[in-house]
Every structure is written in structure tokens, then in C-alpha cells.
Amino acid sequence: MRVAKPLSEQSKSWDAVYRELQRQIIAGQLRPRERLVEDEIIERTGATRHAVRRAFDELERVGLVVRQPNKGVQVRDYSITEVEELYEIRECLEMRAASHFDRAASPELVAQLTDIATRHRAASREQRYAEVFSLNNVFHEVLYRAAGNQQLADAILHYTFATHPIRTRAFPSEELREIAIGEHFAMIEAITRGEAAELANIIRTHIQGPKDFYLKATYIQGAL
CATH class of the missing domain: 1.20.120.530 (GntR ligand-binding domain-like)
Structure with a gap:
């Protein structure tokens, strides 16, 4: 039987992913229009899919990324x-x-x-x-x-x-x-x-x- 992680651990997991992606965007390591691939981030961070998606939600909320049909999540850019x-x-x-x-x-x-x-x-x-x-x-x-x-x-x-x-x-x-x-x-x-x-x-x-x-x-x- 799989034991669910405490909410505090889940929160830390998505927050850690969010902060790392935020840092990479701010530092220019992730460039405008660059796609954030969910599976790659899961493999690299060891986070759950739920945690990565929650991190994407927060990045979108603060305006650092956008979701586009058939393109997924991308670092936001402007004309x-x-x-x-x-x-x-x-x-x-x-x-x-x-x-x-x-x-x-x-x-x-x-x-x-x-x-x-x-x-x-x-x-x-x-x-x-x-x-x-x-x-x-x-x-x-x-x-x-x-x-x-x-x-x-x-x-x-x-x-x-x-x-x-x-x-x-x-x-x-x-x-x-x-x-x-x-x-x-x-x-x-x-x-x-x-x-x-x-x-x-x-x-x-x-x-x-x-x-x-x-x-x-x-x-x-x-x-x-």
C-alpha cells in the first residue's frame, strides 16, 4: 500500500521546483519562448508530476510562463x-x-x-x-x-x-x-x-x- 506524503512534503516538492525554474528564468538560463518539458523536469528533479504541474501553475500566476495549445508551457515573451x-x-x-x-x-x-x-x-x-x-x-x-x-x-x-x-x-x-x-x-x-x-x-x-x-x-x- 502506497503511503501518501504529508502535505508539508508535497508543498516543499512543488515549491522547490518552482523556485529552481524561477531562478533559471530570471538568470536567463531559460530564454523567452523556450519550452518547459514536463517529463524532462520530472527526470531531472525527481519531483512528482503533480509537483511539476503545480510549479507551472505558480510560474504562470506570476507571469513568467504561458500555456499555449499544442505547445505546452513556454517562457513568456512579448512583441x-x-x-x-x-x-x-x-x-x-x-x-x-x-x-x-x-x-x-x-x-x-x-x-x-x-x-x-x-x-x-x-x-x-x-x-x-x-x-x-x-x-x-x-x-x-x-x-x-x-x-x-x-x-x-x-x-x-x-x-x-x-x-x-x-x-x-x-x-x-x-x-x-x-x-x-x-x-x-x-x-x-x-x-x-x-x-x-x-x-x-x-x-x-x-x-x-x-x-x-x-x-x-x-x-x-x-x-x-
Whole structure:
């Protein structure tokens, strides 16, 4: 008689597969449009089919892969037009959120964001890409929730998830990671002084870098 694994062991199994595939996508080891073959992953990891499919579900939920008829699961990619359209929406939403920071932020918010940015910096410099990914998302969600319009924050979160494969493509670039670190701390300085226009300018530049990197890496041969 086969004894079922405890739920905690099942959870660890799919989570381990998810985190490894996430790391490979973020690090560029799995490229846009590359197919994730279920049987190969089962053989390589020793995980159950259920665990691999659960990992695929989570990767799809955060926007790193897509399922296509007759093609299975693939690392997500975008056309040039789709990239430009997504980032136009992001810029509109995030500029609007920035306009809410026209008064000095509370010390509690500044301290919270500083803590996240500091941990993000440490993870980036140690090339712990999964933590960079997670902490970057947390930083921006905390910032935009603090703008006060929760529907706006939800919309920003939605489009942030939609652009995950674009943003993470730049993670292996040390130069871009260092720029992002500096921009996070510059955002904190701006909200500390209640400089909404300055914050908007920083955010505009912040979201532009990964977009440009993705377009060059994906569509311009030999650019990187």
C-alpha cells in the first residue's frame, strides 16, 4: 500500500521546483519562448508530476510562463508592440501614484522602505536573484499602497506582474542592478521631502531601463 506524503512534503516538492525554474528564468538560463518539458523536469528533479504541474501553475500566476495549445508551457515573451503598450500603461499608472506623494512621508513608511531597499541591495550584490525579484516587488507594492488609492495600487500590481519576464531579463546585469538600487534610495529621499515631481521622474527612468534592456537582448542581434 502506497503511503501518501504529508502535505508539508508535497508543498516543499512543488515549491522547490518552482523556485529552481524561477531562478533559471530570471538568470536567463531559460530564454523567452523556450519550452518547459514536463517529463524532462520530472527526470531531472525527481519531483512528482503533480509537483511539476503545480510549479507551472505558480510560474504562470506570476507571469513568467504561458500555456499555449499544442505547445505546452513556454517562457513568456512579448512583441515589441506589446512591450511598448505595457510600459505606456505602467508609466501612466505609476506617474499618477507618484503625484500622491506631495507631502513628506511618515517616518514609519520611510523606515519600512529603507529596510526593504537595504535587503534588496544585499541580495542583488550577492546575486540572489529570487530574493531580488521578491524584494523589488515588495518595495514597489509598499510604496504604491502608501499613495492611498488601493484600486490604483492594484492596477499597478497587475501590470507589474504582466511585465515580470521583461524586468527579470535585466537581473543578471550588474550595472542595471546597481542603477536600480540607487533609484530605490532616491525614491525614498523624494518621498521623505514630499517631492512628487522628483519621484515621478525617478520612477519613469527606473521602469525604462529594464524595458530597453529586454528589447535589445531579445530583438537586436549581438547587442548584448
